[in-house]
Every structure is written in structure tokens, then in C-alpha cells.
Amino acid sequence: MTLSPRQVRVIGIGTGSPAHVTGQAVEAMRECDVFLVADKGEVKDELVAVRRAICEELLDEGSFRIVEVPDPERGPDAERDKAAYRSGVDAWHAARADRYAEIIEALPEGETVGFLVWGDPAFYDSTIRIVDAIRTRIPLDVRVVAGISAIQVLAAEHRIVLNGIGQPVHVTTGRRLLDEWSPQLGTVVVMLDGHLTCRELVSRDPGIVIHWGAYLGLPQQVLRSGRLADVIDEIARLRAGLREEHGWVMDTYALTVPSAPPRA
Template sequence: MIQLSLIGIGTGNPDHVTLAAVKALNRADLILLPRKGEAKSDLVDLRRLLCDQLLEASSETRIVEFDLPRRDGERDYLSAVDDWHAAIAAVWGRLIEQHLPDGGRVGMLIWGDPSLYDSSLRIADRLQSGHGTVDVEVVPGITSLQVLTAEHRIPLNTLAEPVQITTGRRLRERGWPTDAASVAVMLDSGGAFESLLPGEDLHIWWGAYLGMDKQCLIDGPLADVSDAILTRRAALREQHGWIMDIYLLVRRPG
């Protein structure tokens, strides 16, 4: 039997990795590290660093890197993602069969936490259906939302009010979610907040590369800082070749 551990590793700060995650890493017979291309080499570099720092000297854990299949950006989004997940599951399955033909424990280092806008659990479901018995373990990690609110020193919600977590795509298509006082936005390709109605009294707390040495934070009334965020975001993306950012918007009562 294969045990697959999906191990949340936080957002880039090795100090955010939990003791449970360290134990799971050291139990693994095999750790699979995805490569996302040269532009995002920082991400696999961090995973390598974590393995170097956290695996015990006596560990016999094998570390295998693989190239992550690319998603077709020209097709319908949901159909393209479905095919992409199938391709990733096939790669996982081949590597597991190759390196653990008699079964064992596999570790996957998941950015942030497997529960929040991450598809590792969905991919693992496909792996279960196509590659025999797989027992999935989830080791929770610190999310980008937690780091964003910690670094800005703010609560996620306003008093007694709900929070909506959404994507940049949905914010552009549907606008401000009904009845939400606070909206956390992830997976924004850049500037989805510009689609909101002018005149809205909104405050934004934005962060990029959270938990990393190159972390960048901006906050203020959206009308005052939106241009600064877009300019800074473009410069950071140009400098590093990639960017991961997130922001919280709060509607001021009025």
C-alpha cells in the first residue's frame, strides 16, 4: 500500500514549518519535488532547502524531482484544469510505481496548506482511482492568508461580519460578493480590484512573496494605493520572473 502525505510547508519561511510536518517528512521513503520552470526555480529551491534542513542525518529518504506538466492556457479554464490534473496524477503514479514498487510512504511538500486553493487533494483522488490503494494523510500548514494578516497586524474579519475568500478571476467577473464585509483575493493575475465600482470606500492590505526574504507589503485606501500596488507588482514580476501575491479588501461602513 502507498501512503501519500500532503505536507503543508507554509509560504516560504522555514520557521513556519510545523513539527508535524517535520515528522511527516522524516517518515517518508520518497519525497517528490515538482519543478515549475526556470522562472519559478525559487519554489523548488525552497523545497530543497527544507529537505536539507529538516531531514535527519540518518534518513534514507529518497528525493526525486520532476517537471510539472503545463496547463493549456488557450482552452476553456475548467476543462484545461481537469486535463492538467489528470496529467499530474499520471506523473505522480509513474514515479511512485518506479521508486516504490512494493509500497511505502510518499511525501509531497505543498505550498501553504492543501486545503486552500491547492489541487493536491483532487489530484490524489485521481491517483487513488488509477494506481491501486493510496492512503492520503494531510499535514496542515500555515496559509498565505494567515501570513498576510500577521504581517499587516490585522484581523481577517471585521467585528461579527463574514469573510469571502475568492479569486481574481471571480472578482473581475462577478464584482463584490453579496453580503461580504471583507474579501480575501488569491490567484489574481494582476489588478482585479480595478474592476470594482469607483467610489467604493475600500481599504486594501496587499502582500507579495509572503514569508520570503523578498516579501513586499502595501496597504491603504484602495483609491489611493491601487496604482502603487500595480506598479510595484509589475516591477517585482519583472525582477524575479514570477510573483505570488494576495490581498484583503474591507468595505468601510458608510
């Protein structure tokens, strides 16, 4: 007997506010019987709590279950070279896929599984890759729903347009920033930079402007902007204090180089 594929929904839920959840995302959430959520330990309990609060606000009571899945240990990325970093991430994804697959296989037949993705599943999130890995073991019918990303919230909260007229936007990570950055890239949006690598760009161009935000969409949201050379020390102190206070911090920033004024 061949079982029907398990229905899976990968749903972008924005960056913490129920107001970020689109109507399409709510419809997809209502289709789900159980949501699998990564348990990353006590310091990140708030991320699970926010997902739970969003479900409780938008869904009928008793219509869903949340299963917390202990997240596999991940190595010290900052200390790895590119090859070791990639192999470490691949191993972490494989371990995650194994844990999720075991739970999915044990669920009652016909239940739909949901993954609530912070921001948008397309931007620096592993859920789609992990679900693809699970599909090699279990037949799945997967639907992905877009969400509001940290990139969009950062721009909106700072009231900026990311691209100059006819210009590009470059999205990268702190790990790659120093190798890639150039004024010709246009606005550079940086994610996953726990070390504020942008500090090292001050000597290359003191005119760089930064728009930075932490906990975007959450009640504790914090924003700072200005010339990178003028505000980077304040941002670094603020970020360290927020991490100590909350036990975790998620932040994103955009770097721009103001255009030279037109000649008279």
C-alpha cells in the same frame, strides 16, 4: 498477491519560511522517503529550492530524496471562458496525476511518498485532487497535514483581523471577484489574481481598503496597504517590477470597506 497501500503524506509547509512548518508537519516529513516536487521551469526554480532548503534544515541528511517532476503545460487561463477554464484545469490535473503515478509505481515497495504543499492543502491547491486521481490507479493510504496559509500570513504581517465583529470573511479568486464582490460580504480575500482585478472596484466604492502582500514568508516579502484608489497604481507597478526581477510572483490581498462612523 495484494500489495499494501502506498503511504502518502500531503504536507502543508507554509509560505517559504522553515518557521512556518508545524511540529506535526515535521513528524510527517520524517516519515517520508521521497518527496515529489513539480518542476515548473527555470523561472520558478526558487520554489523547488525553498522546498529543498526546508527539508535540509528540518530533516536528517541522507534521510530523504527529492524527485522533480516536469509539470505539464497549462493553457492561457485568462483567455478562457468558465467552461473552457474548468476543462483545461481538469486536463492539467489528469496529466499531472499520470506523471506522478508513473513515478510512484516505479518506487521500491514500502517507501513513503511526500508532497510538500505551499501554504495549506485546503486553499487553492490541486495536490489532494491529484492524489485522489492517483488512487484510482494505485492503492494509497493518504494523510493530509495542515499548513500555515498565505491568508494567515497576510493578516499577521499587516497586523489585521480579517473579520469584523460577527462578520463573515469571503475567499475567492481574481477570476470571480467582479461578479461576487459586495460590501455585505465583509472582508474579501483574493487569491490567484495575476491581473489585479480589484482595480475595477474603485469606481464601485472609492472607500475600499486593500492589504496586499507578495512573496509572503520569503526574504523578499513586500507589503502595501491603503485606500485601493490611492495605492493600486503603485501596487501594479511594484508587482510588474517584482515579476520581471524574479521571473515569478505570488501575491494575495484582502479588501475591506471601513464601517461608517457611529451617529452622534
